[in-house]
Amino acid sequence: MRTNWAGNVTFTAAEVVTPATAEDLRALVRGSSAVHVVGSGHSFSPIADTTGTLVSLAGLPEVFEVSGSTARVSAGMTLAALAVHLENAGLALHTLPSLPHITVAGAIATATHGSGSHSLSGAVRSMEVLRADGSTVELTSPGAVVSLGGLGVVTAVTLDVVPSFQVEQTVYEDVAWTTLLVQLEQIFAGAYSVSAFVDWQGGATLFAKHRVGDPRAAFPGRPASAPVHPVPGQPALHCTVQGGVPGPWHERLPHFRAEFTPSVGEELQTEYFVPRTRAVTALRALAEMSTVISPLVQTCEIRTVSDEDAWLSPAYDRDSLAIHFTWVPNTPAVLALLPRLEEAIAPRPHWGKLFTVPPALLAARYPQWDAFRALLTEHDPKGVFRNEFLTRYFGSSASS
Numbered sequence: 001m002r003t004n005w006a007g008n009v010t011f012t013a014a015e016v017v018t019p020a021t022a023e024d025l026r027a028l029v030r031g032s033s034a035v036h037v038v039g040s041g042h043s044f045s046p047i048a049d050t051t052g053t054l055v056s057l058a059g060l061p062e063v064f065e066v067s068g069s070t071a072r073v074s075a076g077m078t079l080a081a082l083a084v085h086l087e088n089a090g091l092a093l094h095t096l097p098s099l100p101h102i103t104v105a106g107a108i109a110t111a112t113h114g115s116g117s118h119s120l121s122g123a124v125r126s127m128e129v130l131r132a133d134g135s136t137v138e139l140t141s142p143g144a145v146v147s148l149g150g151l152g153v154v155t156a157v158t159l160d161v162v163p164s165f166q167v168e169q170t171v172y173e174d175v176a177w178t179t180l181l182v183q184l185e186q187i188f189a190g191a192y193s194v195s196a197f198v199d200w201q202g203g204a205t206l207f208a209k210h211r212v213g214d215p216r217a218a219f220p221g222r223p224a225s226a227p228v229h230p231v232p233g234q235p236a237l238h239c240t241v242q243g244g245v246p247g248p249w250h251e252r253l254p255h256f257r258a259e260f261t262p263s264v265g266e267e268l269q270t271e272y273f274v275p276r277t278r279a280v281t282a283l284r285a286l287a288e289m290s291t292v293i294s295p296l297v298q299t300c301e302i303r304t305v306s307d308e309d310a311w312l313s314p315a316y317d318r319d320s321l322a323i324h325f326t327w328v329p330n331t332p333a334v335l336a337l338l339p340r341l342e343e344a345i346a347p348r349p350h351w352g353k354l355f356t357v358p359p360a361l362l363a364a365r366y367p368q369w370d371a372f373r374a375l376l377t378e379h380d381p382k383g384v385f386r387n388e389f390l391t392r393y394f395g396s397s398a399s400s
């Protein structure tokens with residue numbers, strides 16, 4: 001793997017290694033002065049990069065052990081593979097993001113989320129972490145969960161799981177922008193998971209995922225008469241089944257099916273979290289910028305994420321609205337626009353997507369920023385996992 005999924009990041013790693021055993025991994029980490037793990041490489045920010053050794057866990061033996069209401073799983077497993085194991089055991093995760101192609105640890109490290117609940121990191125009970133000195137620790141602190149890959153190699157994760165459940169997905173088209181703003185709270189409370197795709201020009205399309213057995217709420221707009229891709233013009237074949245047909249949680253909660261390319265492929269992404277109390281104000285501020293947003297955007301998705309205790313989750317300590325942008329693949333133009341959006345809504349950005357918020361401003365938006373910096377130093381005093389991305393935001397190991 002020499003680039004990330006989108007191709008906008010070329011890894012600067014001297015080598016990419018896929019160890020086949022836990023002992024090979026330990027030996028590699030102990031012998032490295034700079035190492036970082038890459039999951040499936042779906043982040044748009046250079047968060048997974050290193051100038052040293054880039055490690056993929058894809059070659060390690062799979063772990064899947066259920067104990068009561070938890071499952072201990074290998075960190076490098078994809079969410080798609082995990083979902084099949086869980087479903088076969090009559091179990092489920094409480095949420096899934098739009099795509100199942102990514103790894104368990106990669107998703108958790110960036111607070112990857114769906115809509116209507118906590119992000120995946122909210123399900124983490126503990127993480128087995130291999131540190132630079134070769135020691136292994138079991139971390140349970142909420143501070144460690146959204147690690148940005150900086151604490152060490154997460155080799156296994158113990159997750160809260162729930163009984164399997166069925167979901168029906170219905171798409172509602174032609175929802176007026178003003179209706180979305182006025183009924184925002186009711187719309188997002190109307191189903192187990194709701195996404196609103198908006199074009200900033202006056203319309204919205206709702207993807208409502210109802211948990212079978214939950215009370216049904218009415219939605220504005222009209223039910224789509226045929227399957228719909230969230231990005232206009234893309235094939236709906238790539239999407240999970242819609243039309244109100246019940247199916248297992250993992251075949252409805254993601255928008256995209258594991259066997260197809262998710263989203264568009266030719267794209268960049270950004271996502272901004274604002275507190276729910278500022279949701280409508282932030283949406284209005286962005287709508288006022290629609291003439292500069294529209295030429296660069298392929299689609300925008302609005303979701304809700306419940307407040308959580310992982311220190312670096314953008315939803316830390318506050319119920320949040322997550323406003324996502326799928327951009328055209330024009331990095332200079334997108335990076336030139338982002339500061340204007342960030343100035344308008346003062347967000348906490350998604351760590352795995354593109355953003356330009358300066359480190360000092362970002363630090364001020366996270367109450368546990370300094371505590372996380374101390375955690376980095378505690379677990380990785382020599383800065384072996386401290387790549388350029390982490391150094392930009394948290395300083396080098398020497399200065400921290």
Ligand SMILES: Cc1cc2nc3c(=O)[nH]c(=O)nc-3n(C[C@H](O)[C@H](O)[C@H](O)COP(=O)(O)OP(=O)(O)OC[C@H]3O[C@@H](n4cnc5c(N)ncnc54)[C@H](O)[C@@H]3O)c2cc1C
Pocket residue numbers: 005036037038039040041042043044047048057075076097098099102103104105106107108109110111112113114147148149150152153154155262263264269350352353
């Ligand atoms: C098409 C598309 C759709 C997306 N949809 C969503 C969505 O619905 N919701 C959402 O929140 N995000 C979404 N994302 C973003 C994506 O979920 C995150 O970027 C996620 O981190 C990618 O996981 P990955 O396995 O590819 O990790 P990578 O991008 O490879 O790595 C991300 C971080 O995790 C760390 N990491 C990975 N494995 C380990 C490990 N074993 N130990 C320690 N650190 C590790 C890496 O070092 C890095 O810091 C989407 C991305 C794409 C491309």
